[in-house]
Amino acid sequence: xxxxxxEQAFLDAYDPTAFERPSVTVDVVLLTVLDGDLHVLLIRRxxxxxxxxxxxxxxxxxxxxxxxEAAARVLNDKAHLQGVYAEQLYTFGAPRRDPRTRVLxxxxxxxxxxxxxxxxxxxxxxxxxxxxxxxxxxxxxxxASWHGQLLALAFDHAxxxxxxxxxxxxxxxxxxxxxxxxxxxxxxxxxxxVHETILGRKLNKDSFRRRMLxxxxxSAVGEREEDADxxxxxxxxxxxxx
Amino acid sequence: xxxxxxEQAFLDAYDPTAFERPSVTVDVVLLTVLDGDLHVLLIRRxxxxxxxxxxxxxxxxxxxxxxxEAAARVLNDKAHLQGVYAEQLYTFGAPRRDPRTRVLxxxxxxxxxxxxxxxxxxxxxxxxxxxxxxxxxxxxxxxASWHGQLLALAFDHAxxxxxxxxxxxxxxxxxxxxxxxxxxxxxxxxxxxVHETILGRKLNKDSFRRRMLxxxxxSAVGEREEDADxxxxxxxxxxxxx
DNA sequence: TTAATAGTGTCTCTGAGACACTATGTG
DNA sequence: CACATAGTGTCTCAGAGACACTATTAA
Numbered sequence: 001x002x003x004x005x006x007e008q009a010f011l012d013a014y015d016p017t018a019f020e021r022p023s024v025t026v027d028v029v030l031l032t033v034l035d036g037d038l039h040v041l042l043i044r045r046x047x048x049x050x051x052x053x054x055x056x057x058x059x060x061x062x063x064x065x066x067x068x069e070a071a072a073r074v075l076n077d078k079a080h081l082q083g084v085y086a087e088q089l090y091t092f093g094a095p096r097r098d099p100r101t102r103v104l105x106x107x108x109x110x111x112x113x114x115x116x117x118x119x120x121x122x123x124x125x126x127x128x129x130x131x132x133x134x135x136x137x138x139x140x141x142x143x144a145s146w147h148g149q150l151l152a153l154a155f156d157h158a159x160x161x162x163x164x165x166x167x168x169x170x171x172x173x174x175x176x177x178x179x180x181x182x183x184x185x186x187x188x189x190x191x192x193x194v195h196e197t198i199l200g201r202k203l204n205k206d207s208f209r210r211r212m213l214x215x216x217x218x219s220a221v222g223e224r225e226e227d228a229d230x231x232x233x234x235x236x237x238x239x240x241x242x
Numbered sequence: 243x244x245x246x247x248x249e250q251a252f253l254d255a256y257d258p259t260a261f262e263r264p265s266v267t268v269d270v271v272l273l274t275v276l277d278g279d280l281h282v283l284l285i286r287r288x289x290x291x292x293x294x295x296x297x298x299x300x301x302x303x304x305x306x307x308x309x310x311e312a313a314a315r316v317l318n319d320k321a322h323l324q325g326v327y328a329e330q331l332y333t334f335g336a337p338r339r340d341p342r343t344r345v346l347x348x349x350x351x352x353x354x355x356x357x358x359x360x361x362x363x364x365x366x367x368x369x370x371x372x373x374x375x376x377x378x379x380x381x382x383x384x385x386a387s388w389h390g391q392l393l394a395l396a397f398d399h400a401x402x403x404x405x406x407x408x409x410x411x412x413x414x415x416x417x418x419x420x421x422x423x424x425x426x427x428x429x430x431x432x433x434x435x436v437h438e439t440i441l442g443r444k445l446n447k448d449s450f451r452r453r454m455l456x457x458x459x460x461s462a463v464g465e466r467e468e469d470a471d472x473x474x475x476x477x478x479x480x481x482x483x484x
Numbered sequence: 485t486t487a488a489t490a491g492t493g494t495c496t497c498t499g500a501g502a503c504a505c506t507a508t509g510t511g
Numbered sequence: 512c513a514c515a516t517a518g519t520g521t522c523t524c525a526g527a528g529a530c531a532c533t534a535t536t537a538a
Contacts, residue, residue: 063264065337206501231515472535
């Protein structure tokens, strides 16, 4: 490489392949906690390629919408959800990740309380159980199953799922993200259970309580849970202003 | 919104704007530490739009290369650098961030020791001093100057710069990233200085030493620095295997 | 010798884990 | 009553900051 930067820039401008445009999709990893396990919303592909495989809800980016807006649109179209927490995860761009043509995928992670999600399911849409083979933030692909049967995932969506879990585990330490998976009012035990589900390990009850109460993000509702068959716990709300 | 998910998916497939393709560039925030300050490589735009502004080195993605490969290509073309640490940062996609047409930018952060970078400079390429107005990981745009003069940044590149610094500050706690900005052999003081430059604040010497030595990622070379006008410090190397 | 920085030893403070104990609900 | 879970108080242990002290170089 002995070309000067100027020369090289000139050549770049005339490279015929430089301006061919890839397709760009936004794919959303919509996660929820159901019965103490992480679940993800998947959609069955009814067309080639990967016909019959299960894929993340997604769609091609439109020319007038931002990436965040595209993610919100996908959530609205595929799961009838509005105002859900969603953040950009990573952009996947291996040249042959889609066999048809060059497709970049801007992946998002979205979190929602399971109660808002259940009525949506139909035969093409499943809330699949998520399996993570690795500990901590090691990273790697994840798999998904439904009623005990492993679902074949389309394209590189297993990698996207894995990265979503890795990111979520990392954020849990310093960002108020567990609340997004809970209803408006919840007990400390509910919150700890969500954290344990995401992290894939048990947490110390005492220090979890201390940490959460010291964070200043919880405010006590002043009421207690009902229909518990033991001493009812105090209800808290997430304080978004803090 | 009363359409079923099936109907909506059907409509999506026939939306005429859904398959119009955006342009996609890869833009690289190439950071280095020079004289105790963060610097960034910028390139002057000689064409409209933003003629005369300074922009991050970047280029349009090609159909046969991955995103990581595109970032490596940009680094090679614009700064004659190979094998430099680079990782994907975020994808910027506001609809009007480029006035010509829809352009998505997949931003990367790259780190390099300043000694590898200095000979590259010509009039169109500058190693600009980076200014960060906020503390910690607050976030926000950053600005750049050269010989005391503020440089006008193209497009949303001030936001990209700011996010790069925010990400870097966050990673410093748990990832071995300071080494990328140092030569092969360095002293603990060098390493601390790099950390302080990135974080924008002084660190405690004692606990920094302990933390670094306890991390198991440093191995003592067995030699000491030369031409110091005081007691010379031991030299260390980064242990990539650990 | 002095000035400057490298490097060590130790005290304290803080936060997490562990555990004992009390409180309050159901059956 | 027994039993289960909520919630409190306190001990211990590990890591970070603070600081005193010694070591080693140049001038």
